[in-house]
Amino acid sequence: MIADIKKDAEHRMQKSIEALKDELRRLRTGRAHTSLLDHVTVEYYGSQVPISQTATVNVEDARTLVVQPWEKSMVTAIEKAILNSDLGLTPVTAGSVIRVPLPPMTEERRKELVRVVRHEGENARVAIRNVRRDALSHLKDLLKQKLVSEDDERRAQDEIQKLTDRYVAQVDALLKEKEAEIMEF
Numbered sequence: 001m002i003a004d005i006k007k008d009a010e011h012r013m014q015k016s017i018e019a020l021k022d023e024l025r026r027l028r029t030g031r032a033h034t035s036l037l038d039h040v041t042v043e044y045y046g047s048q049v050p051i052s053q054t055a056t057v058n059v060e061d062a063r064t065l066v067v068q069p070w071e072k073s074m075v076t077a078i079e080k081a082i083l084n085s086d087l088g089l090t091p092v093t094a095g096s097v098i099r100v101p102l103p104p105m106t107e108e109r110r111k112e113l114v115r116v117v118r119h120e121g122e123n124a125r126v127a128i129r130n131v132r133r134d135a136l137s138h139l140k141d142l143l144k145q146k147l148v149s150e151d152d153e154r155r156a157q158d159e160i161q162k163l164t165d166r167y168v169a170q171v172d173a174l175l176k177e178k179e180a181e182i183m184e185f
Helices: 002-026 072-084 107-144 150-183
Strands: 041-044 047-050 055-061 064-069 092-094 097-101
Touching (some): 002 107, 107 150
Antiparallel strands (some): 064 097, 092 097
């Protein structure tokens, strides 16, 4: 029973880390990265699909993405989707190739992005602490039902706290890395 609670807590904490990584990937830094366009969708035969399902996205240089649609008819739709996205990017079309230059970021925008990163990190920490709270609550219930001894419950609490500390440290490391990437000129 205790092992199941710990396993479930660890699984849920790992999911929180994955969600944070996804959120951080979406934030635009000064460097071009193919995952930048992952959440941009384009209309393709009546349904909304990610750009990656209609075109090849590559990094040309540090500040330019290249999008090559698989069908020539998709060029204008993809260009419009990138333009209308929340990324603030202006695509440039040359025949069937779409180049997406990333403008250099201002100091103010960098600081704003750092605030967003810290907010996302705090959300991840809160999610991890909520998982810890749920696990400790389950342990208390087992103790009340006399299914585990007080010593076992206390040991399990310590292990769950160590698990929580480990995942919070992962969140901190991810945030530090992303902040450094954003502030890099």
